Amino acid sequence: MPVDFAFSAMAKRSDRSPASWRRPFNRWLEGVEAGWSVPLLLACFVSVWTLYLSVAYHGAGLHPDVLETWTYGRHFVWGYPKHPPLMGWIAGAWTSVFPLTDWSLQLMAMTNAALALWFVDFIARRFVTGHKRLIVLLLLMLTPAYQFHAQRFNANAVLLAVWPLATYCFLRAFETRAPLWAIAAGVAASLAMLGKYYSIFLVASFVLSAIIHPARRAYLTSSSPWISTAAGLLALCPHLQWLAETGAEPVYYAATHVRADFLTSLQDAANFLLGLAAAVSVSAVTWVLIAGYRIKRLSRDIAASDPNLKLICHVAIGTIVLPVVISVFLCTDLPSLWALQGLFLLAVPVVCSTSYRIERFYTVNAALLVAGIAIVAALIAAPIHALYRNSHGYEEGRSFYHHAADELTRLWHEQMGTPLSIVGGNDSLGLAVAFYSSDHPHYGDPFAYQYSLALPHEVTPERGWAALCFDDQYDCIEWTERMAAQAGSYLRREFFVQSSLFGIPGVKRKLVAFLVAPSSSLANDVGAGKISADRIMESQNLFVLMR
Structure with missing residues (x-):
């Protein structure tokens, strides 16, 4: 006879006379047809x-x-x-x-x-x-x-x-x-x-x-x-x-x-x-x-x-x-x-x-x-996972998304005095800043290093933009720096971000930020005191040196 893995005798006895702890579950089973x-x-x-x-x-x-x-x-x-x-x-x-x-x-x-x-x-x-x-x-x-x-x-x-x-x-x-x-x-x-x-x-x-x-x-x-x-x-x-009007981009991506x-x-x-x-x-x-x-x-x-x-x-x-x-x-x-x-x-x-x-x-x-x-x-695996990732991080940098978005937004407000409307650079960082920044800037072409998504018509480069790359992503940094130089006056900043879990310090990583000032309203903003003349001069000097 084949081995009875199902323990059928035990199952039949349990159905005839279930243990007291099984009775609430049996009532739950009875409620299937009741809905x-x-x-x-x-x-x-x-x-x-x-x-x-x-x-x-x-x-x-x-x-x-x-x-x-x-x-x-x-x-x-x-x-x-x-x-x-x-x-x-x-x-x-x-x-x-x-x-x-x-x-x-x-x-x-x-x-x-x-x-x-x-x-x-x-x-x-x-x-x-x-x-x-x-x-x-x-x-x-x-x-x-x-x-x-x-x-x-x-x-x-x-x-x-x-x-x-x-x-x-x-x-x-x-x-x-x-x-x-x-x-x-x-x-x-x-x-x-x-x-x-x-x-x-x-x-x-x-x-x-x-x-x-x-x-x-x-x-x-x-x-x-x-x-x-x-x-x-x-x-x-x-x-x-x-698809016909836009060149069937998703089809090419699938290809x-x-x-x-x-x-x-x-x-x-x-x-x-x-x-x-x-x-x-x-x-x-x-x-x-x-x-x-x-x-x-x-x-x-x-x-x-x-x-x-x-x-x-x-x-x-x-x-x-x-x-x-x-x-x-x-x-x-x-x-x-x-x-x-x-x-x-x-x-x-x-x-x-x-x-x-x-x-x-x-x-x-x-x-x-x-x-x-x-x-x-x-209750057990989730806290262990959180502790492990806090000290080891993620390949895509998820541990730093909140801190990176907050720091880039702070830098932008400090330097430009206006809401950040466009973010570019590394895909994962750009998407994270778009979501986690209090300004919720838009992320996409032509400022994204690899990502392909058209910006809304009302979001124009003249409003200025910022970009983030990890410091070891040399291709991203080089490409973004060229974009910033072509745009005109810009600032380059480097800062560290560190993950934290309930006050426990975790992995640390260095980021490179590029801030391109709004072009069409630059003079007006200087006159209104939104962007200091010293900061504009600093950005122009940096621009000359980097070129």
């Missing part, structure tokens, strides 16, 4: 993991990807230079309501992850009831996608919620062939494309799974797929027009991932599969412990499952196989984190296809495992 158990789970998820982020990154700034997303969202347009616009739209809408603080954007990231799990539950409830729905969510919470991947709210993380929403709408459109669901499916698919062009693999998987479905004739001969196509293209029209080395691309494809396997490893082991000897029924259960559940299984296969094939064919790189938003496509068929009853014993144990990991992370 309060899943919201409670998601609220606890958001609370604990937002606390983790607040503690783990206390004293440090937000990840540059998050700052970039916020920078995009400062202005509503139909596209941005590096990525499609959805992530910027969401950040812009969020910060129009919530304050510009670290905890606010951390809450946004975790809310996005919770919304993703909520949409996954929409799919799961089509096939199962009761606490099996919770098992799907708990298994996904054991992956890194909904905490660590989600906290970097960027073009990848925004797909966490959009992919399950698009899948649910496609499933309903396929099932009902109703016009409203067809429109919803098309619009949701276009949202996925507006999140990241990688979503083309999801849309292609929808098409392929519909073609091989037993009910394909009824669906394909109905108006539903054509309504979806028309609605999706209509929703994409403004972005497509923007930078194309390589000429076939073997490297093949290795990346293998690492892509290994990365996904690693991401689901804890969930897979947990599921094996739940299923026990019943795990041998998995293939048979999936084969005998609801045809529409197999539809989701085929979508899952498509979103894994298609990227691998295309990547090897085009010789591109393929990080596994690009596909983490699709892990739900694996969890739903595995759990929802089970033909046997799953005892509450296992669901409670899975919930305890998820809760235990989250609590240990928030």
